[in-house]
Amino acid sequence: MNLFSDIRALVLASIETLQAEGALPEGLNLDPVTTEPPRDPAHGDMATNAAMVLAKPAKQKPRDIAEALAAKLADDPRIASAEVAGPGFLNLRLAPSVWQALPAAILKSGTDYGRSDMGKGVRVNVEYVSANPTGPMHVGHARGAIVGDAMASLLAYAGYDVTREYYINDGGAQVDVLARSVYLRYLEAHGQEVEFADGTYPGDYLVPVGQALKDKVGDAYLDKGEQFWLAEVREFATDAMMDLIRDDLAALGVHMDHFFSEKSLYGTGKIEAAIDSLRDKGLIYRGVLEPPKGKKPEDWEPREQTLFKSTEHGDDVDRPIMKSDGSWTYFAPDIAYHYDKVQRGFDMLIDIFGADHGGYVKRMKAAVSALSGGEVPLDIKLIQLVKLFKNGEPFKMSKRAGTFVTLRDLVDMVGADVARFHMLTRKSDAALDFDFDKVVEQSKENPVFYVQYAHARICSVLRKATEAGVNVTDETLASVTPDLSHPAEVALAAKLAEWPRLVETAARTHEPHRVATYLSELAADLHGLWNRGNDEPGLRFVQDDSAATQAKIALARATAVVISAGLGILGVTPVEEMR
Known part of the structure; x- marks a missing residue:
């Protein structure tokens, strides 16, 4: 059941009747016609823009169309009144029977109420987290993981066929640094004194990895040059870090469908195949780039490079894909990875990037557009920073990592449910303040508590x-x-x-924070009705006789069902009692 969709269908049917009667011309595009909540609830229950968007193509005054449409709509028993306002806005009030039927419809559907077939099985790849496997994930990764995971759940709820994917950045020099850092811990495990040089990773999280390496190979790598152990330790360390990352993600309630290794792109012909695909389209050439913005021409040393003609697909400048020494730029494997996604048959791609990847957006969109012939859209969501506070002061340190608060620290301190909900209270491209004291505060100023309390209150009255x-x-x-x-x-x-309308809107815009905002508003309405019952006994959910109690509780229970469905999308467990 989707009331807004149902009433929109009624509006469209009424327009078609007017067309059949000759009051409106045939062939009008009805796609722009919407039915949505009015900006001011005092104006009615719903509003439609039909008259405003049809006036120009119909060559009629908006108000004339609105009045004719209002007369048709008023004939339907679901419409209590249809009022024309201003130049042609049409405000609708629904009959009481519509609202009375809603709780039963929700209870019959359960948490499937609001589930949509809008996605029609479209295959979507949502890539998120994708942290370098060089250490534990930090709070910034946590926000990206939560946003990506909630987005994937939201899209699945809206009818899309979703794959959750993690791209393992294990092809770069940073993994060699990891291997050297683990080797130092391996030497420590053998009782040797070591010194962590600049650039190595000194965090305590590598102590057990060094010990595990000792347990596996004994003294085989002692007093040996890195040419004897680097490749093996690199693989061992990467596997250990990915096990750590999987465990941390699981603690947050995040489980991936697929892990893709960057290393698998090298030496397999996959990068070459992707670049050849672009070359076949005439998009690869040898050329010299203009000086970068902000650099004086005399400081710029032009050189011929192999370039991708990304400007033909919306980028600001063409991009190098091969260095002067013949090795690939960092962009080449990124192109190959997205080519692989296109080849796997995904209809839509979504990447969740950190805020520092803002410069990648246009070039990656250009690459996917070129690789797919414009058939596969790529949406990139940037995740802004999280500022941590505790006791009113910035909170930065972690014992395990040495320099930052880890994802596991976050979960250990406030729990996965609190972390997930609070990280979704703002749009992902807005900075977020995370106060360890406020997010566990039991007050209406804390949206996590306020929504959970609404669900718990309903369970209590039941x-x-x-x-x-x-x-x-x-x-x-x-x-x-x-x-x-x-x-x-x-x-x-x-x-x-x-x-149901909110679900489709949030899924269409790829904005799971809309679900958290909606749940906060729904909780406020529930608490407001509850508090009114303190002064007006007739509004209390528990009445003097069973029939009256059931009539009141039906609405409350329907509210709990929707809260539970929304929290499910966010990956938060609804509580039945507050402790």
């Missing part, structure tokens, strides 16, 4: 009713017709009606 002998199973409540006569009850029902 237990109370059950103890009083009232049957409040979903099956029973779905057969009840609630009275919803008070504006606060109707407002809560109206907010529940927005859920």
